[in-house]
Amino acid sequence: MSLSRLTRALLGAFSALALVFVYAPLALVLLNSFNTSRTFAWPPTGLTTRWWSAAASSNGARSAIVVSLEVAIIATLIALLLGTMAALALQRFSFFGRDTVSLLIILPIALPGVVTGIALANAFLTIFGIRLGFFTLVVSHATFCMVTVFNNAMARLRRLGGNLEEASMDLGAGTFTTFRLITLPMLRSALLAGCLLSFALSFDEIIVTTFTAGSGIQTLPIWIYQNLFRPNQAPVVNVVAAALIVASIVPVWFAQKLAGTDESVAAAR
């Protein structure tokens, strides 16, 4: 099939247009954070940095960022530990129902977040009788973060096969030495990618969070959501949103560095 010149040009134009569609809303948020109008009237009549300094001194936003960071870090660490172990177990040993288990892994990604949220909240409240709070929030985040770590590790393990490890064992290395010198270095970039993804997911997750955080805990997305509909908070919310857009360049840059060795950063969600 040779696409005609016209088709190629049309495809290119369409793609360019689609990219404009993708980036325009983000650019708008950035621009509005400097908009003098409180109601973001378009086109902007003037530019100001007033909202940025107002946001910098907003206590609510600042403490919400701290909570979000804590949750994301702890959840990622738990997910790293358990996700890696699960992947190793599933890859190395064949046991009854292994294929079913692999299908089950898809389930948490294939089911809507609202289901995960209410299922976990229900388990905490009615089955275990735990009050919702920081602990339940971290456990919930770790549950879906684990899936991303697991997926990344699993993809890498499947590609590597077990030959190098067998060679290491044949040369007299114990299980632990083999893990330390062979398996871990080969997995490192995949695990790093998984962690990066987990952290990002946890940091801006809101659906599961609203169900499992209880009323006392405010992560950054919850803070944004609660202030979204308050007109007098609008400029500050917009600045926080703009800052988050700028901050999202950091993981992209990281992922690009990792992508040299690992494509799965992109593929996994």
Place this chain on the structure above:
Amino acid sequence: MLWLGVAYLGALAALFVTSLWTVDGFTGVITREWTLQNFRDLATIEVYRSITFRTVLTAAAVTVIDIVIAFPIALYMAKVASPRLQRILVIAVLTPLWASYLVKAYAWRGMLSETGPLSWLARPFGLDSPGYGLAATVITLSYLWLPYMILPMYAGLERLPNSLLEASADLGAATGMTMRRIVLPVLFPAAVAGSIFTFSLTLGDYIAVKIVGGANQMLGNVVYDNFLTGNNMPFAAAVSTIPVVIMLVYLTAVRRTGALENL
């Protein structure tokens, strides 16, 4: 593994069990009596039927829109763009995924507002921005999940060797014929894989609806409202089994296309 098995499946099973209980109207305490009342309410009360219908329709619309937009982009990325441009485009498509979901929904609230750029753009043509409502929800959700559709389609087309396309042309097939016989079979499982995301994410969404959807409700809103404000966990649990059933039916239906291996 145990964590996933016990925590996740156990929680799902418990959710189903809870949906068979009821809440005492006076004390708000969950009564552990077996009853199908919640499901009977779901099936008989008109509002819930129309909400379910609206949610599924929205999910289908979002999926179709994303397929239509994603196909030309994926084709351009995989078969027309130079390797360098290809890399840039992949990054350009991926980058918005790292931006917060909430921020993107919020960005559309700005785009669609009365005084926002869309109505400013449309006014010279005598049109207006769709405002907050179902149309705005579909637009926003299509926007949010678009990368999930582009990526599998691009990956599918990438794997399709150019020589196959040339061979088809050499054997006398016109572009349309090649599209139908060579490209489509590759694209179909990819689109299905993408649709699992677009469909499931839309089914469970209630934040974007709240932000740009006006007064419209989705299944997610019903679950959330019953859970939080209504304090009626059993009914919320019953409602949330609807998307689970829909997704399970969908997953079983598409399992044969081999799309699950593309996830």
